[in-house]
Amino acid sequence: xxxxxxxxxxxxxxxxxxxxxxxxxxxxxxxxxxxxxxxxxxxxxxxxxxxxxxxxxxxxxxxxxxxxxxxxxxxxxxxxxxxxxxxxxxxxxxxxxxxxxxxxxxxxxxxxxxxx
Amino acid sequence: xxxxxxxxxxxxxxxxxxxxxxxxxxxxxxxxxxxxxxxxxxxxxxxxxxxxxxxxxxxxxxxxxxxxxxxxxxxxxxxxxxxxxxxxxxxxxxxxxxxxxxxxxxxxxxxxxxxxxxxxxxxxxxxxxxxxxxxxxxxxxxxxxxxxxxxxxxxxxxxxxxxxxxxxxxxxxxxxxxxxxxxxxxxxxxxxxxxxxxxxxxxxxxxxxxxxxxxxxxxxxxxxxxxxxxxxxxxxxxxxxxxxxxxxxxxxxxxxxxxxxxxxxxxxxxxxxxxxxxxxxxxxxxxxxxxxxxxxxxxxxxxxxxxxxxxxxxxxxxxxxxxxxxxxxxxxxxxxxxxxxxxxxxxxxxxxxxxxxxxxxxxxxxxxxxxxxxxxxxxxxxxxxxxxxxxxxxxxxxxxxxxxxxxxxxxxxxxxxxxxxxxxxxxxxxxxxxxxxxxxxxxxxxxxxxxxxxxxxxxxxxxxxxxxxxxxxxxxxxxxxxx
Numbered sequence: 348x349x350x351x352x353x354x355x356x357x358x359x360x361x362x363x364x365x366x367x368x369x370x371x372x373x374x375x376x377x378x379x380x381x382x383x384x385x386x387x388x389x390x391x392x393x394x395x396x397x398x399x400x401x402x403x404x405x406x407x408x409x410x411x412x413x414x415x416x417x418x419x420x421x422x423x424x425x426x427x428x429x430x431x432x433x434x435x436x437x438x439x440x441x442x443x444x445x446x447x448x449x450x451x452x453x454x455x456x457x458x459x460x461x462x463x
Numbered sequence: 464x465x466x467x468x469x470x471x472x473x474x475x476x477x478x479x480x481x482x483x484x485x486x487x488x489x490x491x492x493x494x495x496x497x498x499x500x501x502x503x504x505x506x507x508x509x510x511x512x513x514x515x516x517x518x519x520x521x522x523x524x525x526x527x528x529x530x531x532x533x534x535x536x537x538x539x540x541x542x543x544x545x546x547x548x549x550x551x552x553x554x555x556x557x558x559x560x561x562x563x564x565x566x567x568x569x570x571x572x573x574x575x576x577x578x579x580x581x582x583x584x585x586x587x588x589x590x591x592x593x594x595x596x597x598x599x600x601x602x603x604x605x606x607x608x609x610x611x612x613x614x615x616x617x618x619x620x621x622x623x624x625x626x627x628x629x630x631x632x633x634x635x636x637x638x639x640x641x642x643x644x645x646x647x648x649x650x651x652x653x654x655x656x657x658x659x660x661x662x663x664x665x666x667x668x669x670x671x672x673x674x675x676x677x678x679x680x681x682x683x684x685x686x687x688x689x690x691x692x693x694x695x696x697x698x699x700x701x702x703x704x705x706x707x708x709x710x711x712x713x714x715x716x717x718x719x720x721x722x723x724x725x726x727x728x729x730x731x732x733x734x735x736x737x738x739x740x741x742x743x744x745x746x747x748x749x750x751x752x753x754x755x756x757x758x759x760x761x762x763x764x765x766x767x768x769x770x771x772x773x774x775x776x777x778x779x780x781x782x783x784x785x786x787x788x789x790x791x792x793x794x795x796x797x798x799x800x801x802x803x804x805x806x807x808x809x810x811x812x813x814x815x816x817x818x819x820x821x822x823x824x825x826x827x828x829x830x831x832x833x834x835x836x837x838x839x840x841x842x843x844x845x846x847x848x849x850x851x852x853x854x855x856x857x858x859x860x861x862x863x864x865x866x867x868x869x870x871x872x873x874x875x876x877x878x879x880x881x882x883x884x885x886x887x888x889x890x891x892x893x894x895x896x897x898x899x900x901x902x903x904x905x906x907x908x909x910x911x912x913x914x915x916x917x918x919x920x921x922x923x924x925x926x927x928x929x930x931x932x933x934x935x936x937x938x939x940x941x942x943x944x945x946x
Contacts, residue, residue: 364670365671367507371507377727377731383716394710394871431866
């Protein structure tokens with residue numbers, strides 16, 4: 348064993364290119380993966396807490412619900428349109444019944460929603 | 464299909480689901496393959512190409528598969544039947560299952576090798592006086608009895624976990640095994656980085672050689688790593704996604720975290736392995752032999768090398784074994800749903816068939832190499848193509864996006880998703896198969912690959928056309944819909 352100091356010196360002495368590669372690797376992979384892990388676990392925790400308290404939560408974000416509505420209107424004869432409509436209406440019902448939505452819904456947006 | 468018996472289990476926790484996805488995809492390939500492919504293809508330049516392809520293809524593909532699994536709440540054949548309707552075209556799911564079984568027949572013997580090395584690490588074999596790695600490997604691979612025994616033990620262990628079910632078996636295994644693997648690799652990386660000469664390994668692995676971005680081989684290597692290490696199209700994400708709970712998220716956990724998390728473990732392996740290889744003056748271009756011949760040599764000169772050998776091989780075994788369990792679960796879930804067998808009978812039947820068909824690969828390393836080359840280059844792209852045809856051309860990506868991908872999602876997925884699933888991934892899969900056919904034109908491997916490309920779809924179509932009568936199912940989506 349030659350001790351840790353020379354090793355640190357060797358690592359610090361790496362080329363700029365090697366440092367760029369290492370930083371890309373750490374940020375692009377470990378930082379992003381850790382962020383995604385904590386974000387999804389925190390969302391899960393919040394959903395469970397809201398479901399425990401309110402019995403349900405809405406199933407779509409404002410943008411996703413708008414996409415669903417656009418698709419239903421554009422595809423009235425699709426074999427899955429009834430299922431899509433039921434999903435849409437279930438989300439609208441939930442938004443009208445819950446005290447606190449999971450997604451970023453304003454009261455104004457909720458008030459303007461109509462079932463299909 | 465026996466709908467009456469399908470009362471679906473669910474993951475107990477989001478963490479369990481995430482670890483199952485990661486555990487399935489982080490296999491032996493991540494530990495030995497990612498570091499040396501990275502080192503041989505321009506280091507940072509390869510990472511950049513890999514990242515682009517990971518986000519462009521693997522992440523949307525995994526999102527699509529997980530969302531289909533969550534939507535259908537069925538195994539691979541059932542999920543693809545929901546896309547195509549009943550009958551012959553549901554054979555797309557049969558293709559995936561056939562490829563999955565084929566993959567496991569040679570993967571189980573490899574897990575058996577790792578099990579053998581792990582057991583030898585406990586007997587302190589790798590640090591014994593006069594230990595010679597190459598002679599040890601040669602003696603092992605010339606002992607078919609031991610290799611068959613290891614394959615048998617692995618399949619028995621897989622069956623044992625699967626008999627316990629999704630929560631008590633698979634989830635309980637992965638929530639401990641995957642963090643255990645990460646801890647083992649992190650410990651090795653910390654130890655490796657404190658060795659004199661470690662910096663050379665980091666320089667080899669991470670030096671950005673920008674000119675590599677202009678070489679097609681870099682992009683092909685990055686594509687192979689991005690697609691095959693994430694298990695896209697193997698039916699894993701469909702199966703794991705089918706056990707999601709009502710409010711779980713598919714894109715963030717099932718696509719984004721899985722792809723990035725799986726690649727992160729490959730990067731961690733690079734931090735662990737190449738500093739070790741360079742610190743002890745070993746050959747970094749050892750390729751597939753890196754783990755079994757090159758790497759076992761580092762433990763003898765290393766202080767408390769016995770302990771590090773145990774940590775390394777336990778981690779390596781956990782990575783390989785969790786993949787084997789979850790990959791086999793894909794077939795178990797599907798066969799259970801599609802047959803009159805109970806779950807335990809299904810587990811025994813599936814693991815028994817894999818064990819039997821795996822005997823040639825367990826007996827002969829050259830047969831295993833042949834099977835690996837054939838199924839990795841033609842079988843897996845064919846399975847991915849089958850899944851993406853089902854989603855992209857029958858169900859349609861837009862229907863999946865509005866009905867399932869963005870439902871209870873933590874990430875909003877826009878319409879960019881549609882052309883990737885419908886066009887880009889299928890074209891890439893066809894391109895991969897054509898590339899390998901061209902590169903290996905006229906070889907036995909190419910002939911076997913073409914045979915797979917012809918027989919598996921025909922077998923799938925005929926099987927489902929014969930057994931899957933339209934009246935058997937009622938909840939199918941007709942082809943079509945807007946994109």
